[in-house]
Amino acid sequence: MRFSVPRFIHTADWQIGKQFGQFDHSEAGVLSDQRINTVARIGELATQVKADAILVAGDVFDMQTVSCKTLHRLATALDSYSGPWVLLPGNHDAAVAESVWQVWQRTVQLPANIHLALKPGVIELQAAGLAVFCAPLTQRHSQSDLTEPFSHYDCGAGLVRVGLAHGSVQGILPDQMETQNPIAADRALTSGLDYLALGDWHGRLEVNTHTFYSGSPETDVFRNNDSGNVLEVQIDSPGAVPEVTVHRTGYFRWYQALCGLRIREDLEQLQEQCAAFDRLAVVKLRLEGALDLATYQDLARWLGTLEARVHALLTDDEALAIAPSDNDLLDLQADGYLAEVVTELKAEQESNAVSREALRLLLQKLAQHQQDVRA
Incomplete structure (x- = not known):
């Protein structure tokens, strides 16, 4: 018994x-x-x-x-x-x-x-x-x-x-x-x-x-x-x-967040939210909103740093747009025909993923060109 x-x-x-x-x-x-x-x-x-x-x-x-x-x-x-x-x-x-x-x-x-x-x-x-x-x-x-x-x-x-x-x-x-x-x-x-x-x-x-x-x-x-x-x-x-x-018993810790990004303070808040993530973190970020070019570039650099720090990072930025300011376009010397293209892509990016990606690539190329010229 x-x-x-x-x-x-x-x-x-x-x-x-x-x-x-x-x-x-x-x-x-x-x-x-x-x-x-x-x-x-x-x-x-x-x-x-x-x-x-x-x-x-x-x-x-x-x-x-x-x-x-x-x-x-x-x-x-x-x-x-x-x-x-x-x-x-x-x-x-x-x-x-x-x-x-x-x-x-x-x-x-x-x-x-x-x-x-x-x-x-x-x-x-x-x-x-x-x-x-x-x-x-x-x-x-x-x-x-x-x-x-x-x-x-x-x-x-x-x-x-x-x-x-x-x-x-x-x-x-x-x-x-x-x-x-x-x-x-x-x-x-x-x-x-x-x-x-x-x-x-x-x-x-x-x-x-x-x-x-x-x-x-x-x-x-x-x-x-x-x-x-x-x-x-x-x-x-x-x-x-x-x-x-x-x-x-779980070894890895999984996190997901929906992040609205409009101003630089939104990015800073996201960075603070993710500050404690380490090699045991599996992270998914869904990004939406619109950022000026400088803040968008800072976001891209920070995401690269975060990806290196955690075990895995999935980023869904389909709903995140770039909204370059007039000063951004002046700095990039995006005038004349280029300005017209940028304006057209800006207008189309919310409803057209191809236009959004084209705008990102164009702005990245212009920014890189300006860096090369200044160097």
Whole structure:
């Protein structure tokens, strides 16, 4: 008979093999590799807090085609914790007829403490005091609630009942998340679960006192959803309210900002906002407004400095225009025909991306010419 209190780590949405196509090759490679390093840190955390198990609520892999090298590296990362891991397929890595899970099993000799929940049912972890009710996705999308059978599952007496599922709790997540793989918000109550561990939403979210999304342990999108965590869950006895502790696991910190730039003080404010960013920052800036030529040139130089300081910088300046002043044009000696071209491009740049880029290139060439002349 077990007398200690069950404690486990709830995590999800590792997305191993994610490509990060919006970044350049070197930046993307580091972000992808870090996801495996974070898995190892999760195992180390579980060992540190003396967890009885680690439960992974779906999307272990980002896609069905993952390299053999990545599969071996993930298996090595799982060596960081000697207790049971329970890994559930989600919508990205559904347990279809020939899936990444079958390839992984053929490629790597997985140890006995790795439990792959490829079929619906109950995995009893007697030593951990847990019965894990599993609802794997066996196709990418389902219109029915795959956790409904939990109400009919049985398990050994005295075990804490934990559901493991991947999908969208109805009425809780944004509407676009609720069209596939629905999960009833009251599933823990109706199925007598002590805890329902969910994946799919990449941020941490408490649905109710017995139902949680852990979020992805390593942030992967620009969204303010409290990602980069795992949950340590302790349940004193069957029927008790879970005690949930948040542990920060994310290595990179993702930031996004919409910046309106009209005057130099706006640029100075943006620079101050980004002053603390370092090599662990992944930054996306959306710039809009209009700047005189001198301030625009200072912005371009500062963005180059910022890009060198952070891990990755994405800049969306489609809505940022250049508004050269009369003094700017005098300094550039943009008179006569050149002045007419500049005026025409200025008028067209708000509605025509080609005109905006042409104006930028023309002004840059004129500025460089004046520098060469003065040198």
